[in-house]
Amino acid sequence: MKKSLLTLFSLLILSTSASYAETVVFNPNSKIYHKPSCHYAQICKVCIKIEKQDAIKRGGRPCKKCGG
Numbered sequence: 001m002k003k004s005l006l007t008l009f010s011l012l013i014l015s016t017s018a019s020y021a022e023t024v025v026f027n028p029n030s031k032i033y034h035k036p037s038c039h040y041a042q043i044c045k046v047c048i049k050i051e052k053q054d055a056i057k058r059g060g061r062p063c064k065k066c067g068g
Contacts, residue, residue: 022052024060024068031060038066 024033025041026048033055034041040063041047052068062068 023049024052024055026050026055026058026060028058031058032063033060033068034063035066035068038063040065 023036025036025038025044026033027044027046028048029046032040033052034044034047036049055068060068
């Protein structure tokens, strides 16, 4: 019983953490990503909202002001 509860608990934790994805605002021209609340993200005309891992895969780096 303890083993099955531990397994179930472990699966629950893994599925919860795996489904969490941070959304950032990515500028494909400059390759900089911002937090959605960043001033530069709000005034950007070409930015797109994508997952942080996707921005990194595209060669993105974090904004120096907000830290991405």
